[in-house]
Amino acid sequence: MAALTRYLRNPAALLGAVLLLLVVAVALAAPVLFPKDPLGLAGRPLQWPFVNPKVWLGTDASGRDIAAQIFHGARVSLLIGLVATAIAIAIGIAVGAVAGFYGGLIDDLLMRVTEAFQTLPNFLLLLVLVAVFGSDITTVTVAIGLVSWPAPARLTRAEFLTLRNREFVQACRVLGMGDARIIAREILPNALPPVIVYASVVMAVAILLESALAFLNLSDPNVASWGNLIGAGRGVLRTQWYVSAIPGVAILVTVLAVSLVGQGLNDALNPRLRGPAPVKAAS
Amino acid sequence: MTILLLALRRLAASLPTLLVILAGLFLLLQLAPGDTVDALMAQMGGGDPATAEELRRYYGLDLPAAAQLARYLWRLVQLDLGQSAIYGKPVATVIAERLPVTLLLMGASLTLAFAGGMVLGVVAARRIGQWPDTLISTLGLMFYATPSFWFGLMGIVLFAIHLGWLPAGGFEEVGAGYTGLTRVLDIARHLVLPTLTLALVFLATYLRIMRASMLEVMSLDYVRTARAKGLGETGVIVRHALRNALLPMVTLVGLQAGTMLGGSVVVESVFALPGLGRLAYESVVQRDLNTLLGIVFVSALLVITVNFLVDLIYGRLDPRIAAGR
Numbered sequence: 001m002a003a004l005t006r007y008l009r010n011p012a013a014l015l016g017a018v019l020l021l022l023v024v025a026v027a028l029a030a031p032v033l034f035p036k037d038p039l040g041l042a043g044r045p046l047q048w049p050f051v052n053p054k055v056w057l058g059t060d061a062s063g064r065d066i067a068a069q070i071f072h073g074a075r076v077s078l079l080i081g082l083v084a085t086a087i088a089i090a091i092g093i094a095v096g097a098v099a100g101f102y103g104g105l106i107d108d109l110l111m112r113v114t115e116a117f118q119t120l121p122n123f124l125l126l127l128v129l130v131a132v133f134g135s136d137i138t139t140v141t142v143a144i145g146l147v148s149w150p151a152p153a154r155l156t157r158a159e160f161l162t163l164r165n166r167e168f169v170q171a172c173r174v175l176g177m178g179d180a181r182i183i184a185r186e187i188l189p190n191a192l193p194p195v196i197v198y199a200s201v202v203m204a205v206a207i208l209l210e211s212a213l214a215f216l217n218l219s220d221p222n223v224a225s226w227g228n229l230i231g232a233g234r235g236v237l238r239t240q241w242y243v244s245a246i247p248g249v250a251i252l253v254t255v256l257a258v259s260l261v262g263q264g265l266n267d268a269l270n271p272r273l274r275g276p277a278p279v280k281a282a283s
Numbered sequence: 284m285t286i287l288l289l290a291l292r293r294l295a296a297s298l299p300t301l302l303v304i305l306a307g308l309f310l311l312l313q314l315a316p317g318d319t320v321d322a323l324m325a326q327m328g329g330g331d332p333a334t335a336e337e338l339r340r341y342y343g344l345d346l347p348a349a350a351q352l353a354r355y356l357w358r359l360v361q362l363d364l365g366q367s368a369i370y371g372k373p374v375a376t377v378i379a380e381r382l383p384v385t386l387l388l389m390g391a392s393l394t395l396a397f398a399g400g401m402v403l404g405v406v407a408a409r410r411i412g413q414w415p416d417t418l419i420s421t422l423g424l425m426f427y428a429t430p431s432f433w434f435g436l437m438g439i440v441l442f443a444i445h446l447g448w449l450p451a452g453g454f455e456e457v458g459a460g461y462t463g464l465t466r467v468l469d470i471a472r473h474l475v476l477p478t479l480t481l482a483l484v485f486l487a488t489y490l491r492i493m494r495a496s497m498l499e500v501m502s503l504d505y506v507r508t509a510r511a512k513g514l515g516e517t518g519v520i521v522r523h524a525l526r527n528a529l530l531p532m533v534t535l536v537g538l539q540a541g542t543m544l545g546g547s548v549v550v551e552s553v554f555a556l557p558g559l560g561r562l563a564y565e566s567v568v569q570r571d572l573n574t575l576l577g578i579v580f581v582s583a584l585l586v587i588t589v590n591f592l593v594d595l596i597y598g599r600l601d602p603r604i605a606a607g608r
Binding site for chain 2 (some may be wrong): 112113115116118119120121122123124125126127128129130131132133204208211212215216218227230233234237238241244245248251252255256259260
C-alpha cells in the first residue's frame, strides 16, 4: 500500500503508467476500429496525414492505411515485448538460481556460458538466429528472448548468493527440505522483486530489437509491425518522410512508457535505490 | 605491472568463453536450411546436381558436422577464417577491408557519448532538481527510448534533404579523387550523422550513470574536506570528484562494446557505410555462413580487447587495483 502511494506521488512514474495504458488501449482498440487487414489496400498511395479523413494518418507507398498499421502494430510490439521478456526472465531465473544456489563447478560452468552470450553482440546473435531459423513472428520472439537472458541471470545469481546462507535457509535445511523446494518456495520469492523490476528494461530492449530487425526487413513481413513501416517509408524518405516518422514516434512512446513504469516501480519498491541501470541493446 | 598481469590473466580466462561461442555458433549454423552452395547455385541461376556435389566437396560441406567443426577450429588457430562464397575472397581479407570503417565509427561515437555523457551528467548533478537537471534527464530518457535507425532517418530528412548540410550516406565522395586532408575532411563530413546516430543512445546511458555516480561521490567526506580547505567548486569537481565518479562509466564502456557493435549493424545499413555491420547484414541475406561466422569471431575478439583495455584504464584510475587487492 505504501509502495502504491509512493508510486502515485512520482510524476514521471504516473506519466509512464498513463502512456502505457494508452498504448494498451490502442492495441485493444485495433480490431474494433480497423477490422480489415491493416496490410490491405486502403486508397491512393502516399496521401499526407490529416488530408483525407478516411485515412487520417495518410497512406504509405503501397496505399496501405498508416493509422491501421500503427494500431495493429501496437498489438505486435506489446505481444513480442511481453513474450520475449517472459522467455528471457524464465531462462535467466533458472540459470541464475541454479548457479547461485549450488556455486562451485556448476556455477563456473553456467557463468562461462552466460559470459559467452554476453561477449557476443546481442544483435549479431539475433541475426544469426534469424538466418538459421527463419523470420516468422514466433521465431523472432523466441530469438529475442534467447539473446536477452544473461543480464537477468546475473541479477538472480547475485541475489541467490546473498540469500543462500541466511538463517531462514539454514532453518529449512535443518527441517530436511529438498533443494528444489528451498530454491522455488523459500529463496526465489525473496530474490524476485529486483528481477521483476529489471524485466521492464528487458521489455524495452526487446521492443527496440524487434523494430530494428523489422526495419532491416529481417522480421516477419506479413505482420503490421512499426519497424516494417519505418523500413517501407525509407524508399520515399526524400518527400514523404511522414511514413517513417509516425511509427518512430509510436515506438518512442511505448519504450518510454515501459521504462518510466519500470523506474517508478523500482523507486516505489526500493526507495533507497534509484533507477535500474539500463543495459542497452542494439537498436 | 601488477595491473598488466591481472588484465592478462583475465584475457586468458576469456579463451574458454571464446571456444564455447565458436562451437555453439558452428553447431547452430549446421541447423540452417540450405547452405553456401545452395546460395551460390541460386546466384548462378541454377545448375545440375553434379556441380553442386563438386562444390560441396570443394568447400568441405560433405563431411560430418563434428569433422567440419574440428577443421574449422584448426584453421582458426592458424588465423584462417576460410573463403567467402559471395565475395570470392578469403573471409579474413573481406573483414580486414571493412573493419577500419566500423572501428572509426565506433571510436568516434564512443568518444562523443563518453564526453557528452560526462559533461551533461556533471551539469545535471550540480543543478539537481533545477531546470537544467530536468531538461538533461528528460532528453536522456528520450534518446534512450528512441530507435537509433529512426534517429538516423530523421537526421537524413533534416540535415541532408531539407538543409542540405550533410551527405545522406556513404563513406566518402566516390570518384571525387580526394587525397590527403581534403579526403579526411570529406570522410569526417560523411561520418557526422552516423556518429551522432550511434552515439545518442549510449550518451543517454552514460549521462544517467555519470549523474548518479557524481551525486554519490559529492556527498563523501573527502569532498567536504576539499571544500573545507578552501578549494573552489571547479577544483573540487575536476581534481577530486571526477576521477572517482568516472569508475562506473569506464566499466560501462566494457559492458557496452558488444552492444555498440550490434548497433553499428543498423546504423551502417541506414547510411550505406561499407563497414563490418553492413557486411554482417549482407552475409545474413545472402546466407554466406563462413563470413557471418568470421564476423562473429572478430566481434568477440574485439569485445575481449576492449575489456582488456578497460581493465588497464581501471588500474590507472583506481590505484587500489594496481596494488594487487
